[in-house]
Every structure is written in structure tokens, then in C-alpha cells.
Amino acid sequence: MKLHTKIIIGLLSGAFVGIVANAFATGPSKETAEPIVRWLGTNIAGPVGQIFLRMLLMTIVPLVFSSLTLGVAGLGDIRKIGRVGVRTIAYFLVSTAISATIGLILVNLVKPGAGLDAGIREQLMTTYRSQAQGLQAGGGGKFGVDLFVNIVPRNPIQAAASLDMLGIIFFSLVFGAALTLLPPDKTKPILRVLDALGEAVVKIIEFAMKLAPFGVFGLIFVVTSRFGFALLVPLGKYVSVVLLGLLLHAAISISALVRVLGGLSPRVFYGRIRASIITAFSTSSSNATLPTNITVAERELKIPPHIAGFVLPLGSTMCMNGTALFEGVTVLFLAQVYGVPLSLGTQIIVIILSVITAVGAAGVPGGSLPLLMGVIAIVGVDPAAIAIIIGVDRILDMSRTTLNVVGDMSAAVYVARTESDWDPRSVTAGDRLSVAA
Ligand code: ASP
DSSP states (O other): OOHHHHHHHHHHHHHHHHHHHHHHHHSTTHHHHHHHHHHHIIIIIHHHHHHHHHHHHTTHHHHHHHHHHHHHHHHOSHHHHHHHHHHHHHHHHHHHHHHHHHHHHHHHHHOTTTTOOHHHHHHHHHHHHHHHHHHHHTTTTOOSTHHHHTTSOSOHHHHHHTTOHHHHHHHHHHHHHHHHTSOHHHHHHHHHHHHHHHHHHHHHHHHHHHHHHHHHHHHHHHHHHHOOGGGGTTTHHHHHHHHHHHHHIIIIIIHHHHHHTTOOOHHHHHHHTHHHHHHHHHHOOHHHHHHHHHHHHHHTSOOOHHHHHHHHHHHHHHOOHHHHHHHHHHHHHHHHHTTOOOOHHHHHHHHHHHHHHHHHSOSSTTTTHHHHHHHHHHTTSOGGGGHHHHTTHHHHHHHHHHHHHHHHHHHHHHHHHHHSOOOGGGOOTTSOOOTTO
């Protein structure tokens, strides 16, 4: 059986077993079932999932450093780097803004917050208040000029050690650009070392992907077995608006961008990036998906390594289509819940802030929540109101991360088409998948 089929089986069966376990843990024989389900999650499924996740995460620092440095150095001269950089970031911003706008239109049409019962609202606030306060204590609610200053790391080793992605990215970009200014005989040895480092990392990712069916099972089991499905009833409209928005953006806008700007059929595009989609969905982390994404871009879409190595690491932190949509919808939803009217002007500001905070959010599970609290506060709603949606956030996080990763990949397609000799016709639906195959 092919590995990607096994991964899909892992995903579906993990979800199914988790939902059944959840039904037992919240059902009539709750007293006996709940501790067993918790034990299984903590001692079996959780650790298996975490090992898979860590195998991916441990490659991030060497991968981002080697692929970005090589990507920048591979672009050659500094003017070209500037042009590709501007093109890449422009795509990130435009696609993210389109996504946030779709979310805002939907939330205005459906108004999911208008009918939320005040009793349920207070109950959710009480249940999740401490989690919301934890987010706030961890830096939520403030964002400003520091967000930009902090991109420049004081110390690249410290940035790497604390997995400060923007810091690592910034250092690697400057390092790669500096290499292009040195004579080739000086830089050749280091480029060869980085190349070998990158290849070794890809091997590690191959090992990790062998674990994926079990890891994905474990990660999904833990989520579904602990998820408050009961919350989906009162928050159903809100959850549906987010999911529908994500779906529309993927099916319409990203597909159009891939076809028009990338010259690639959306069907082929989505068919070949399955491994990235499943990894993003099960890990809820753009960072953890980056290694898979780079391998998929190079092998499945045949995107030149210097383009994939440049666009995707940047995208994993800076391009979050799904997150911006989620943020826009959530801010408006909470404003509706509290009856705070938001003018068109304020809504446009929400779109801009959603794009900016999506750029600044960390590509980790729940990475956008602290910054989202800042946006909520700006529109005049208590940031602690985020407590209302925390209980359903994981499902939304899995889904928005998937779109974040799909957005990154579409950016790579666009930049490859315009900045390299990549030919979209070289990618066909019929070829066997080689990542996770
Ligand atoms: N989990 C998301 C990601 O990694 C970030 C977020 O929206 O919380 O892409």
C-alpha cells in the first residue's frame, strides 16, 4: 500500500476512534470511560503524535537556514533577490487580503454572532476565561512597532534556539545576500556544505514521513477525543462561516491564482500537494509542515529548489491566508456577540490588521491567538472575549493551517513561473506521487 494512502487511513481512523472515545468519555458511563480515554491520549496516542511532530520540527532550523541561504545565493545578484522578494511578498499580501475579505463578506451576510444566547456566552466565558488570560499574559493584546523591530534578531543562535522563525529567516536572507557579494571561489565550499545539509534534512523528513500514518493517527485522536463537540451546536454558525470561507478561498481564489498566475491546473495542483495538506491538517502548524512542503514542491511540482527554498520558508511564517480569514471572521463575530457595531471603515481596518497580524503570527498551533486579541481590543471588544471561541479553535486551527500551507505553495508556483524556467506543463496529474509514495 502506498504511504499516502496509509496516512489518509491514519487520519480518518484517528478521527473516527477519537470521536467514538469522546462519545464514551462524555456519555452515561463517563466516570469509568473518561480516565481511560485521557490515559490513552496522554500515554499512547499523544506521545506517538508528538514524536512525529518533533521529527519534523527538529529539521526546521537547519532546513530554513540551508534552503533560504541557498535560495538567495542561487538567485545570484542582489537586484534579482530584491525583485523576487518583492514579488513574493506582494503575492503573500494580496492573497491574504483576498482571503480576509472573503471572510468579512461572509460574516456580514450570515451574522453568526447576532443570535448567540447570552447564557451560553457567559458559560463559555467562564469555562475558557483562564485560557484566555493565559494567552494575554503570554503577550496577547499588544502589538505594534515591536513586531517589526523584533524581526531583526539580536543573536542568530538564540533565534534558532527559541525557534524564532522571523529571526532565523532574516539572518539567513542577509547571510545569503552577503554570499552573493563575495567571489565564487570563496563561497563554493560553504554552499556545498549547505547543499549537503539540506539533502540530509530531506532524508530525515523521509524517515519522519514513514512514521506519519501513526503520528497523524495519534495527533488527530488526541484532538477529537478531547474536543467539546457539544460546543459545535451553539457555535455552529460561526464555525461554518470560517470553514465555508476557507473552502471558498481554496476552491475559487487560490485555484484562480494558480491557474492564471501559475499556469497550472488547480486539479493537478491540489492532487500533487496532498502530503502537505494532510501534514498541515494533522499538525496545525505551518512550521512543522515546512519540511514536507519544500520536499513536495521540489518533487511533486518540480519547482526549482532555489525558488522553493526561498518562497516556502518565508511563506510558512509570513503568508497565512487561512489565519487572516479566521481573524477577520472572529473579530466581527465577537463584535456581533457583544452588539458592538463596526462601520465599513473599521471593517477595512480589521482586514488590514488581520493581514498584518497573519504575517506576524507564529506558525505553531494557536500561534495567531495572542495577536488576534490585540485586534479584538482595537475594535473596542474585550480581548478576553476570545474565550468564547477557544473551545472550538483546534478544529479551526487545523483547517486554517491547511489553507496557510496551500497559500504558500500557490506563491511558490507563481514565483517559479515568473522567476525561473519552470514549466507548469512538466507537472501532470498522472505521475506517481513520490513524496509519501
Ligand atoms: N496554526 C497556524 C499555523 O501554523 C497559525 C494560527 O493561525 O494559529 O499556520
